[in-house]
Amino acid sequence: MIKPQDLLCPRPEGLYCAPGDFYIDPVRPVARAVVTHGHADHARAGHGAVLATPETLAIMGERYGADFAQTRQASPYGETVARDDVAVTLVPAGHVLGSAQAVVRWKGLTMVVSGDYKRRRDPTCAAFEPVPCDVFISEATFGLPVFRHPDDAGEIARLLRSVAQFPERTHMVGAYALGKAQRVIRLLREGGWDRPIYVHGALERLNRLYENHGVDLGPLLPATTDKKQDFAGAIVVGPPSALADRWGRRFNDPVLAFASGWMRVRARARQRGVELPLIISDHADWDELTATVDEIRPGELWITHGREEALARWAELAGIPARALALVGYEEEDEA
Amino acid sequence: MRAFAELLDRLSLTASRNAKLTLVRDYLATTPDPDRGWALAALTGELSFSAAKPAFIRKAVEERMDAILFRWSYDYVGDLAETVALVWPTRPGANREPELSEVVDALAGATRPEVQRLIEGWLDALTDPTARWALLKLMTGGLRVGVSSRLAKQACADLGGVAIGEVEEVWHALHAPYEDLFAWLEGHGTRPSPDAPGRFRPVMLAQAIDEAADFGRLDADAYAAEWKWDGIRIQAVSEAGVKRLYSRTGDDISGVFPDVVEALDFEGALDGELLVRREGVVAPFGDLQQRLNRKTVDAKMLRAYPAAIRAYDILALAGEDLRTLAFTERRARLEALVARLADPRIDLSPLQPFGTWAELAELRADPPPGDPQIAEGLMLKHLTSIYEAGRPKGPWFKWKRDPFLIDAVLMYAQRGHGMSSSFYSDYTFGVWTTGPEGERVLTPVGKAYFGFTDAELKQIDKFVRDNTLERFGPVRSVRAEPQMGLVFEVAFEGLQRSPRHKSGVAMRFPRISRLRWDKPPGEADELATLERMLDQMERR
Numbered sequence: 044m045i046k047p048q049d050l051l052c053p054r055p056e057g058l059y060c061a062p063g064d065f066y067i068d069p070v071r072p073v074a075r076a077v078v079t080h081g082h083a084d085h086a087r088a089g090h091g092a093v094l095a096t097p098e099t100l101a102i103m104g105e106r107y108g109a110d111f112a113q114t115r116q117a118s119p120y121g122e123t124v125a126r127d128d129v130a131v132t133l134v135p136a137g138h139v140l141g142s143a144q145a146v147v148r149w150k151g152l153t154m155v156v157s158g159d160y161k162r163r164r165d166p167t168c169a170a171f172e173p174v175p176c177d178v179f180i181s182e183a184t185f186g187l188p189v190f191r192h193p194d195d196a197g198e199i200a201r202l203l204r205s206v207a208q209f210p211e212r213t214h215m216v217g218a219y220a221l222g223k224a225q226r227v228i229r230l231l232r233e234g235g236w237d238r239p240i241y242v243h244g245a246l247e248r249l250n251r252l253y254e255n256h257g258v259d260l261g262p263l264l265p266a267t268t269d270k271k272q273d274f275a276g277a278i279v280v281g282p283p284s285a286l287a288d289r290w291g292r293r294f295n296d297p298v299l300a301f302a303s304g305w306m307r308v309r310a311r312a313r314q315r316g317v318e319l320p321l322i323i324s325d326h327a328d329w330d331e332l333t334a335t336v337d338e339i340r341p342g343e344l345w346i347t348h349g350r351e352e353a354l355a356r357w358a359e360l361a362g363i364p365a366r367a368l369a370l371v372g373y374e375e376e377d378e379a
Numbered sequence: 380m381r382a383f384a385e386l387l388d389r390l391s392l393t394a395s396r397n398a399k400l401t402l403v404r405d406y407l408a409t410t411p412d413p414d415r416g417w418a419l420a421a422l423t424g425e426l427s428f429s430a431a432k433p434a435f436i437r438k439a440v441e442e443r444m445d446a447i448l449f450r451w452s453y454d455y456v457g458d459l460a461e462t463v464a465l466v467w468p469t470r471p472g473a474n475r476e477p478e479l480s481e482v483v484d485a486l487a488g489a490t491r492p493e494v495q496r497l498i499e500g501w502l503d504a505l506t507d508p509t510a511r512w513a514l515l516k517l518m519t520g521g522l523r524v525g526v527s528s529r530l531a532k533q534a535c536a537d538l539g540g541v542a543i544g545e546v547e548e549v550w551h552a553l554h555a556p557y558e559d560l561f562a563w564l565e566g567h568g569t570r571p572s573p574d575a576p577g578r579f580r581p582v583m584l585a586q587a588i589d590e591a592a593d594f595g596r597l598d599a600d601a602y603a604a605e606w607k608w609d610g611i612r613i614q615a616v617s618e619a620g621v622k623r624l625y626s627r628t629g630d631d632i633s634g635v636f637p638d639v640v641e642a643l644d645f646e647g648a649l650d651g652e653l654l655v656r657r658e659g660v661v662a663p664f665g666d667l668q669q670r671l672n673r674k675t676v677d678a679k680m681l682r683a684y685p686a687a688i689r690a691y692d693i694l695a696l697a698g699e700d701l702r703t704l705a706f707t708e709r710r711a712r713l714e715a716l717v718a719r720l721a722d723p724r725i726d727l728s729p730l731q732p733f734g735t736w737a738e739l740a741e742l743r744a745d746p747p748p749g750d751p752q753i754a755e756g757l758m759l760k761h762l763t764s765i766y767e768a769g770r771p772k773g774p775w776f777k778w779k780r781d782p783f784l785i786d787a788v789l790m791y792a793q794r795g796h797g798m799s800s801s802f803y804s805d806y807t808f809g810v811w812t813t814g815p816e817g818e819r820v821l822t823p824v825g826k827a828y829f830g831f832t833d834a835e836l837k838q839i840d841k842f843v844r845d846n847t848l849e850r851f852g853p854v855r856s857v858r859a860e861p862q863m864g865l866v867f868e869v870a871f872e873g874l875q876r877s878p879r880h881k882s883g884v885a886m887r888f889p890r891i892s893r894l895r896w897d898k899p900p901g902e903a904d905e906l907a908t909l910e911r912m913l914d915q916m917e918r919r
């Protein structure tokens with residue numbers, strides 16, 4: 044009788060597949076790695092061989108330079124790469140551009156490693172596809188019933204209302220450089236904002252990469268010019284860490300906005316001095332997590348990172364055996 | 380309900396007063412009657428529901444979801460109303476979302492069991508957690524979104540383009556949902572009559588005197604001087620059986636001062652200072668503070684901290700408006716009234732005779748024995764001045780006593796809010812004392828976040844960033860050693876003993892008066908210096 048642990052098991056380096064001799068999203072350099080998506084805590088430089096979607100490889104190349112691993116193998120969505128008797132298929136996860144679930148099959152056993160994922164529409168990446176499996180390995184970043192992300196168009200509408208209400212101020216939107224920033228910009232375009240959006244220098248290369256992959260971000264201008272410029276009434280997008288810092292001082296009486304699932308909890312917003320929290324997340328909220336597990340109905344649920352205990356409790360109540368893997372090294376989104 | 384929820388949501392995270400005014404004004408301008416009126420009543424604290432208790436709300440949610448998941452959620456969020464609003468498992472088939480006025484109307488006639496059913500139905504109907512949060516905040520009282528009733532009235536004044544005094548003057552004749560107020564402000568109705576008995580009259584405020592400029596041109600013979608008492612400014616009104624005590628912003632504080640209200644045995648309106656007074660002697664401000672910001676008061680409190688009025692002006696008497704009379708004429712009426720009342724709970728703020736400004740300056744520097752010793756300074760009032768709402772330039776001046784000064788060492792800095800959120804602008808400072816091992820250590824004695832210029836703020840911010848020891852969220856601890864650190868000259872108005880502070884003392888109104896880059900921290904003041912100041916204040 045094969046046990047799931049024979050196929051995948053947690054190790055300090057990350058989730059390890061012994062029959063295929065590779066790690067999934069290892070947090071330390073290893074010989075062979077499957078990388079689900081380009082966020083720095085999942086995609087690190089210095090591995091021997093990396094298998095990922097072409098988009099994720101492009102993102103890693105942009106962030107770490109072309110030689111981020113000794114060899115790189117691109118595996119588009121839906122294609123299966125087999126070695127020995129282990130087959131790996133990357134399937135869209137809906138998290139950011141190129142993000143994938145790793146579907147690992149071995150001797151009739153199917154395990155799905157979700158990576159980070161969300162279920163709602165995102166104009167900047169392919170939508171999550173549920174895959175029937177024996178073991179579903181889920182993230183649980185927002186694994187508490189309090190995290191319920193609202194409709195993102197409504198959040199953008201609030202931002203635009205605020206811009207109209209305070210035309211003399213600058214709206215500074217903190218958004219994680221990979222994925223969130225481009226999604227917020229794209230959503231602003233969909234919301235009818237066609238004026239130039241000012242962006243922090245740290246976003247420029249990834250914005251270009253998204254545009255090269257067919258995501259139209261509209262007119263963007265650098266917000267890093269030294270010239271005295273009037274940013275009244277403007278929308279500026281930058282990484283969260285920069286907004287509350289000295290960089291942010293060049294702007295007129297700024298309204299600090301922050302696009303993150305954590306903004307659901309007021310104390311979090313207050314703690315960061317955020318005046319306009321935008322609850323826009325690239326992670327599944329509580330309802331999406333539970334609906335996904337309910338839809339897939341795996342034989343077993345494993346939970347990798349986030350608030351494992353609450354999702355495990357929910358699964359038990361729903362009659363699905365669950366365990367927390369307590370993998371270390373994955374950060375809370377936007378906490379840096 | 381959505382617009383009201385968005386308003387509360389934004390207000391609760393907005394620090395700037397101007398931005399808050401814009402938010403409230405825009406809400407009032409775009410929301411129809413009667414919803415906006417109920418919202419205004421909620422913001423000014425004039426709406427309260429007693430039937431909805433937090434315990435019930437908790438029970439209702441636990442009937443719908445796993446108690447353990449709820450407990451973990453509550454532990455994480457920390458606020459019951461917010462937690463319930465977020466986790467509420469809605470049942471399908473609920474009604475459409477209620478408007479604010481429907482909520483108010485329904486609650487007005489509901490019994491307690493009915494209220495519980497209503498709330499559950501509304502929570503089901505409100506699909507947006509922010510709207511559920513706003514509903515629960517409204518139900519359980521205490522919006523706590525950082526809006527004073529004065530700010531809400533200012534927003535009304537902004538809406539109508541009138542002075543806030545005009546709104547304050549009619550305010551107490553109005554009732555929620557204030558349709559007549561909005562009709563007047565928007566120009567399609569007449570101004571509501573301010574002639575309600577017991578109403579508040581907008582107060583007259585003093586300018587701070589500019590010693591260098593003003594004394595040269597002001598005629599000492601044209602001004603009366605009196606001590607500036609260290610209590611709170613109040614207006615005591617008694618008309619046609621309506622007896623009320625108002626704060627200077629028009630908040631009705633009668634409820635917590637029944638002892639004072641009982642003494643309002645006249646027909647008119649007095650302006651004065653509320654103080655705690657025992658056997659005729661004024662107690663320090665800290666004693667009065669024991670009675671402020673409370674919802675109720677008990678007999679023990681009334682005995683321990685007896686409150687009284689020290690009257691300095693009279694605005695109405697026996698149906699006559701006295702505000703257009705000269706100061707001397709009002710003063711004569713006031714003196715006659717106080718003498719007739721002969722009640723120890725209402726005495727007169729005596730005038731302080733003086734000849735020249737120089738003579739008055741000496742009195743201010745060295746006040747006579749008794750209550751003036753703990754006065755905040757002096758008030759100067761022009762003898763012919765009428766009682767004019769607002770802060771007119773010229774008729775009244777305040778001349779505060781020089782502040783106390785100490786040199787203290789910067790220990791912790793915290794990020795500011797709103798406009799200054801990129802700066803470390805809130806400072807905790809300390810003075811030297813003896814540690815458990817007999818060593819010399821700093822102990823925090825206060826916190827200040829103003830008093831410096833923008834240029835100085837930049838310098839301090841740079842110092843904080845360059846000399847950070849540890850970070851705790853938005854707070855940084857800063858190097859503070861005998862030879863390395865930053866010394867502030869701190870100005871403050873008074874000291875109190877405080878068991879809540881580790882150092883045992885609390886400062887009143889501390890602010891940074893100078894940066895002492897030249898002074899090594901080792902030469903900053905000792906805690907013993909503050910203790911000596913405190914002893915002197917208490918021995919007076």
